[in-house]
Each structure stands twice: as structure tokens, then as C-alpha cells.
Amino acid sequence: MPGDQAVSGLSDEVLAAIDAIEAGPQGPAVGAFFDLDGTLVAGYTAATFYGDRLKGRDVSPAEFLRTVVTAVDGELGGDPTRIAHVAFSAMRGESEEAFADLGERLFRSKIAGTIRRESRALVMAHQRVGHTVAVASAATKYQIAPVARDLGVEHLVCTQLVVEDGQFTGATDGPMLWGRHKASGVRAFAREHGIDLSTSYAYGNGYEDVAFLSSVGHPTALNPHRDLRSAAARLGWPVLDLSDPVGGSLLAAGRTAAALAGMNTGVVAGLSYGLLSGNLKEGRNAAIKLATSLPMALAGVKVDVLHRERLWTHRPAIFVANHQSALDIPVLGNLLERDFTIVAKKEAKWDPRAMVGSVVIDPAYIDRSDSASARATLDGVVDRIRGGTSLMIFPEGTRSATPVLGPFRKGAFHLAAQAGVPVVPVVLRNSGELMRRSSLVLNPGTVDVCVLEPETDWNEDDLSDRIAALHTKFEETLARWPST
Amino acid sequence: MTTSEDFERWGGAAAWASGEELTPMQTLMWRAERHPVQSSTSTVVIDLDRAPDWKRFVAATEWGTGLVRRLRQRVVEPVVPTAAPRWADDPTFDLGYHLRREHVASREEMLAQAAQIALRPFDRTRPLWEGVLFEGLAGEGGAGAAYVLKIHHALADPLGTVQLLSMLQSGRRAHTARKPVGAEVGAPAVVDPVDLAVSGLRAGSANLAASALSTARTLVSTRPSTAVAATLRYGASVRRLVSQAAPPSPELSPRTGRMWSFLTLEAPLDRLRAVAKQGGGTLDDAAVALVLGGLRRYHERRGGPVPEIPVGVRVSLDRADDLGNRFAGAIISGPLAIEDPVDRVAAVRGEVLSLHTERALEVLEAAAPLLNRMPAFVGAGALQTAAVPDAFVLTLPGPPRRRYMAGAEVQGMYVLGPLPGAALTVCLVTVGDTACIGVNVDASAVADLRELEECLAEGVEEMASAP
Numbered sequence: 001m002p003g004d005q006a007v008s009g010l011s012d013e014v015l016a017a018i019d020a021i022e023a024g025p026q027g028p029a030v031g032a033f034f035d036l037d038g039t040l041v042a043g044y045t046a047a048t049f050y051g052d053r054l055k056g057r058d059v060s061p062a063e064f065l066r067t068v069v070t071a072v073d074g075e076l077g078g079d080p081t082r083i084a085h086v087a088f089s090a091m092r093g094e095s096e097e098a099f100a101d102l103g104e105r106l107f108r109s110k111i112a113g114t115i116r117r118e119s120r121a122l123v124m125a126h127q128r129v130g131h132t133v134a135v136a137s138a139a140t141k142y143q144i145a146p147v148a149r150d151l152g153v154e155h156l157v158c159t160q161l162v163v164e165d166g167q168f169t170g171a172t173d174g175p176m177l178w179g180r181h182k183a184s185g186v187r188a189f190a191r192e193h194g195i196d197l198s199t200s201y202a203y204g205n206g207y208e209d210v211a212f213l214s215s216v217g218h219p220t221a222l223n224p225h226r227d228l229r230s231a232a233a234r235l236g237w238p239v240l241d242l243s244d245p246v247g248g249s250l251l252a253a254g255r256t257a258a259a260l261a262g263m264n265t266g267v268v269a270g271l272s273y274g275l276l277s278g279n280l281k282e283g284r285n286a287a288i289k290l291a292t293s294l295p296m297a298l299a300g301v302k303v304d305v306l307h308r309e310r311l312w313t314h315r316p317a318i319f320v321a322n323h324q325s326a327l328d329i330p331v332l333g334n335l336l337e338r339d340f341t342i343v344a345k346k347e348a349k350w351d352p353r354a355m356v357g358s359v360v361i362d363p364a365y366i367d368r369s370d371s372a373s374a375r376a377t378l379d380g381v382v383d384r385i386r387g388g389t390s391l392m393i394f395p396e397g398t399r400s401a402t403p404v405l406g407p408f409r410k411g412a413f414h415l416a417a418q419a420g421v422p423v424v425p426v427v428l429r430n431s432g433e434l435m436r437r438s439s440l441v442l443n444p445g446t447v448d449v450c451v452l453e454p455e456t457d458w459n460e461d462d463l464s465d466r467i468a469a470l471h472t473k474f475e476e477t478l479a480r481w482p483s484t
Numbered sequence: 485m486t487t488s489e490d491f492e493r494w495g496g497a498a499a500w501a502s503g504e505e506l507t508p509m510q511t512l513m514w515r516a517e518r519h520p521v522q523s524s525t526s527t528v529v530i531d532l533d534r535a536p537d538w539k540r541f542v543a544a545t546e547w548g549t550g551l552v553r554r555l556r557q558r559v560v561e562p563v564v565p566t567a568a569p570r571w572a573d574d575p576t577f578d579l580g581y582h583l584r585r586e587h588v589a590s591r592e593e594m595l596a597q598a599a600q601i602a603l604r605p606f607d608r609t610r611p612l613w614e615g616v617l618f619e620g621l622a623g624e625g626g627a628g629a630a631y632v633l634k635i636h637h638a639l640a641d642p643l644g645t646v647q648l649l650s651m652l653q654s655g656r657r658a659h660t661a662r663k664p665v666g667a668e669v670g671a672p673a674v675v676d677p678v679d680l681a682v683s684g685l686r687a688g689s690a691n692l693a694a695s696a697l698s699t700a701r702t703l704v705s706t707r708p709s710t711a712v713a714a715t716l717r718y719g720a721s722v723r724r725l726v727s728q729a730a731p732p733s734p735e736l737s738p739r740t741g742r743m744w745s746f747l748t749l750e751a752p753l754d755r756l757r758a759v760a761k762q763g764g765g766t767l768d769d770a771a772v773a774l775v776l777g778g779l780r781r782y783h784e785r786r787g788g789p790v791p792e793i794p795v796g797v798r799v800s801l802d803r804a805d806d807l808g809n810r811f812a813g814a815i816i817s818g819p820l821a822i823e824d825p826v827d828r829v830a831a832v833r834g835e836v837l838s839l840h841t842e843r844a845l846e847v848l849e850a851a852a853p854l855l856n857r858m859p860a861f862v863g864a865g866a867l868q869t870a871a872v873p874d875a876f877v878l879t880l881p882g883p884p885r886r887r888y889m890a891g892a893e894v895q896g897m898y899v900l901g902p903l904p905g906a907a908l909t910v911c912l913v914t915v916g917d918t919a920c921i922g923v924n925v926d927a928s929a930v931a932d933l934r935e936l937e938e939c940l941a942e943g944v945e946e947m948a949s950a951p
Contacts, residue, residue: 180817183834187827198764207841211834214764231840
């Protein structure tokens, strides 16, 4: 539909590629293999690691010189994998654990922000249709694993370093998965996992990726290197040019960090106001407003709401929304503004991302393992609703990994019947694309919100039918987003 | 098969190869030739179900050379190499010099004689082909025959040779009475080597001045850093193309290039195509994989397994999956350690397609016009600088159906290519539903020829029986 591009931030070419993926064969027998450096992330993760080594003065002048000479030689037609072997042998004796920690640290501080948003959208498209998604790279797992985890990718096909007694020996286990070896690594993975390569997908950017790409039926040259671009033209392979993270990696990472800081600042400022003015409830409301609007403003997230007035006509109420992203909570908090709380599972109490919010809105925690205590908690919730506090609830239970709507649990609607309050349905779109479930990266963009007609007079007799009808309304709204 | 199809094909043959000058690549090969070590000679062995009537065979050949003028022409060189050599009718053309028949007892003897024929240099002042009909082979009925045709690359490359032969053969066993004949030509064109050199010098200096001017213009309009970067990238690509393939196998040396030994194998084409498809490759990839499968066994039995060997392949410069018109020769690292034939095809496919990232792939083609202005030994040197593979593998499309030559049915058509430094040259020709595989082996480089032949036959079997 028109406007999709502005809303989703994906180019027409990427949207067409996603449509083609969704229209093609589905299921785990179809593989989707993504190169790491230059494909999933902009730039080279190895350069980030090496930059860190240089900064930490771990590098002797001799090693530095050898590295530079080897790198230049690789560019000038020499063996391009020698540079990596020079680096690996320099790691002899280093602790694997420390290196893995370094990988995590560099991911948070630098690499996370370089993940291309449109690559992520492609990964998600493959996950939605149930393909077996893997990162296939000559890099080591210390570079790849944090990125793969952030993208929800389980499989790695990568260069293995030999570790003895927790230390690197400086050797690789098997060849470095570069060029032909990456291709054979992918073919071996396909044999092991029962993947049909002729219907599978691969994405790569380097000139050395031709063998890797030609292993599958659907190769795509993604932001290709000059020589791969000419080869792709000759071989008739599609080329996708993705936009790099806005203003480079640092800015995107900075936005996320600023958003987290903003949330904390908002909470502290709001609570301080409450303490100073002696009105804790107003203090909480101020904190919500600041804690939710500050980070979103800092991260460049805008909210576009249809029927905002319906958020205010039926309070107190139970607000039900679909759930795709950690971003949903600040977005809804920002919309509901005041006098509301949430029901959360007990485990979430200790989630650092939720803790900040939990101080502010005093959630009702449910212990799912103990139904008696769960019921008691909910009785308390009914009283709070009757006392004027609205409740925000995600009836799908957990965040869905995909924008596909999960089934609704009945709890929220039982509460509506018991407390005698209306249900206000809130449909969210795009939040999963701006900040994916369990991702640390928040991308700028617009979240679409549509508030549906509030539904009143809930009772136990026709609960299931009404829930089913409401579920259908959510699906229809997501499928055909209303213009007014 | 109708006669009208034959007529159409023969009409095509009459129009075949009508240019007057040798192309730059042909010229390079003509001038650089050092037979047999750096030879440009291909030999075709055609198995026939019976010995054709000799008179009819001679008459048919006479007709064929009349239809395709090139077969009665020779190459005229300018006195100094300022111009490309030209084709001119040979006023002394005598079919008896080019075509004869011999008697042999077995197919092995025929193949051995064919190799000896191939090793003898051409008379470069005459039309560049020689045909021998071998009779008395112990065929199925004991009456089999084979036609051996030796042809110079300047006249036709292996692909052109197969095309030409396919065009000249008949769709029927019976004689076709009123066959088309070539256009009547006037007096044989006399080309004077001195005139050729002088006119070449005049045109050449004009061209060189123009090209120098345009080069200078390009250089002026380009930023120096851009030009330097482009040159470095080109140089890097050349270096990768000539140096990065696998090291040559010690099991396939020392090569002298002076002892040719011919082997022939056949494989079911549909099975080869099925394996190629499973591995996501083409018939060319499957042919390379087949040869590698045979060589893998040979290396294992000789006790010297190696992970990969350099293999010379032909790459289309147009589109990967089309036949295209422009080809470049290049060397890949042929995987010798992969046991699964399908996986081997996929690996070969990856190697071949990877060549398309090399901007220098067209280097030989691009360099040919320039090298031709140099004395012959410089051109030869240029050809030698490229690393030499252990094996060349080439696939050629032959006739889609069984054809006839003067009443004898063609049962197989094998191309035995030259050995420009390689230990093996393998050509796969598709004839109907069969892949006819011709192997020229440098007998000095292979310690056990019988073992190699067995291993290659097992390589065929492995492909034919792949699930």
C-alpha cells in the first residue's frame, strides 16, 4: 500500500524481495544463509576487533607491520586469507573466555549499531516463513554470535579456532571459511540439516562470495563489492543495495544508549518531582510521561495514532494490545500517559530493562507456576481497576517473534467481566521492525497505532466468541491498515 | 531426418568461416605454434559402424572441400608481421595429399596411429587438415571403421571442427544425389606476402596513432589516482588468475609434451546432466567433476593423494549459462578430495563462477592484437607466462542425432586436443544421447597409463550410477 515505504523505512526493492520470500516455498527445508561482514553489518567486525587491539597496545610494531604488509598484499592479488592467519597466530595463548567477553563488549559498544535494518528485515522475513536461517562467514564465532543472537539466528557456519585448556593455540580447526571453503561449509551444513539448496537463499557482498552464492538456487549480491557487482551482472543474479545505518554505526548505537539513559533520567526526574511535591501518584504519572517520551524522542521514534480520543473515553478500562517488541511498553505508556499499570510475569521483575518501569508503574506480578497465588494477585488487580487505575495487558502472553498475531489468552477479558470495565483494543504495527524482540538496537522510525472501538459489557457467557471476534478485528486491522 | 534438413545444414556449411584475415587470437596461436609442445592441432576420431565405400567417401570429401572453401585454402604470412596473415586459395590443392586410407587390426592400433598422425607437424604452406580412414577394425561385425581428421586451430578450433563435421554429415545412409555446391569462385586469389606487409604497415601505423591518441585522451580526462587504482586492481586480478590456482600434482610430471597417447570413454548423457543439475551446475561442470573423480582415484592408488589440482576450463565471457560467443581460458583449483560426485560438481561450479569477479579474465583476448605485432617468440612467451594446468577440460556440442558419412553410421565422435603443457586434455562431445570423451595424455607424465584409463572409466561409472 502507498505510504508503506515511509512507515517501514524499507526500500521498494527490499519490500519486493520480502514479498518474493513470502510467496516462495516455506519451512525448514529451505535455507537462508547470510554473510556477516558487509552483509548483515556495515563494515568489518574484524577491523573493530583489531582497532581494539591497537588501542589496548596489545600489538607490537613488528606484528603491526606484518599485518599491514599482509593486508596490502592480499589487496594486490596475494592470498587474502593470510591476513587472518597472521591475526589468529598472534592470538596464541590468549584466553577464549576473555576474547568472548571482548566480543560481547564490542558488540554492545560498536557492532550492534552497524546491523543493517533492511538485512534484519530480510532475516525476519525468512524466519516468518520458517526457513532455516544461518550466518555463514569466515569470521569467528566471537564476532558472529552476539549479532546472530540479536537477530534471533540459531545457526553459525564459521571459522573455528582451536582452543586447548581455555587458550587459543593460534591455529584454526579446518580451513578458514573463506571463498570455496565457505561454500563447502554451507553445503555440508545443508546435508546435515536436510536443506534443499536449490530452493535456498544466500546473501553476500564480497568478490570471494561467488562460490558461496552459487551453492543455492536464490543468490543475492547484497551491497556488493565492485567485482561481485560485475560478476552478478554477468551471472544474472539480483543485486540489492541496502541503506547503511543512518549517520553510521556510532549514531545508531548512540541513539539506543541515549534512549536507555533517557528512560532512567525520566524516572528519576518524575519520582523526584513526586517526592518534592508530596504527591506520589502525580510523581508516578510525571515519571511515566518523562520515562516514555524522553527515550522515544532521543531515539527518533515517532508514534502515529488513529483514534487517539478512544484512549480517554472509557477510563478506567483494560487496554489490550498485540506485542512484538520491547518498544511496545514505552509506546503504550506514552499513549496511556497516566493512571495505569500492567500485569507482568514474575520473572520479568528482574529483567533490567523492565526494572526501571516497574518502579514507576507498580505492576501486578503473576506467579504462573502457582495458580492460587496468581488468582489472589488478580483479585487485587480487580480492586485496583475499580479504584480508577486502568490496566495494560498483552493478551498474546509473550511477545511474538514475528508480526503474526498469536492466539489471545482469556485472562484480560475475565478481568474486564469481573471488574465491569470496558476493553479498549489497541493495534500496534512496525514496533518489531524498530526494535526487535531481545534486540539491543532501537532504530529510528514511526510506530503506527490504531485504537479500535472500545467494547463494553463483558460477561462470562459469550466470552470465547467475543474474544475470537476481537482477534479477527486485530487481524483485519493489521492486514488492511485503516486510513482514517 | 529429412533431406531438406540436410540441405539447410549444408547451406550453413558453405557460409562457414568466410573471413579473409585470421582473427587476432588465431594469429597469436598460428605465430606462437611450436608443434607439438605448444601445438594448435586437434584430432577428431569418428567411429563408423562399417567401412564406407572408398570411392563414395572420396567423392563426399571432394564435395565437402568444395562447399567449405577454407578446406582448400592456406595461410599466407606477410614478409614482416605488420599485418594479420590472410587466407588464400591454394592453387596446388590436391585431395590425394590430404586424404588417404589405412588398414589396422584393432581400435587400440587405430588410436595409437591417430596419436602419431597428430604429432606430425603440418606443412604450413598447404590447407591445414589431414584425414585418414582406418579400415578393418574389430568392430561388432568385424567390419568397423574409423575416420581420423587432424585439423589446425587456425582453420577451426575444436568447437568449430565439431560443428563443421556435424554440418557436413548426412541424416541418411543413402546417397543424396544433387547436393548443393559452393559458389563458383574465379581464379585463385593470389596474395603477395610483400604487398600484405606493406599495406598492413600503412593501416597499422594509422591505427596505432589513433589508439595512442585516444589512450592519451582517456589518461588526461581521468584523475591520476583513479587510473592508478584501476591499474592496481587489474594487476591484482592478473596475479590471482595466473598464480592462485593449486600447485601442479607431482603424480602428473615430468611432462615433455612429445608423447601423446589417446584414450576414449563414453558416458550416458542424461545421467551426467542429472548429476550436473543436482549439483546446481552445467554439463561443463559435470565433465570437470568426472575427470577429477578419475584423477582422485589415480592419485589414491599411486599413494599420493592431493587436495586439489589446477584445471584449465573455458569460461563464457557473456553469460554464465549461455554458450555465448566470447570465451576465455582460465585455471581453477579442481577439488580432488571430494568423494561425492554431486558435491564435486557444486564445488567446480563455485570455482568457475568465481572467475567472473576477475576483471583480467579477458586479458589474453585483450592482449592478442598487441602481441601479434611482436616477433613470434614474444607471443609464444606471453602464452607461456600463464600458469599451466594439470588438465584441460572442454565440452563441445555435437550433433543431436546419429548421422552418416558416405553410408556409414557415426557411432561416436571424439576430440583429442593438443597438450599445451598439461598432462591431460579432455574433450567431451555430445553425440545424440552419449557423451563421447576423448583424452589426450602426455605419456611421459603418467607412470601407469592403464591404471589411469581404468580410474577414468571408474570416474564415468561413478557419475552414471550416482543416485
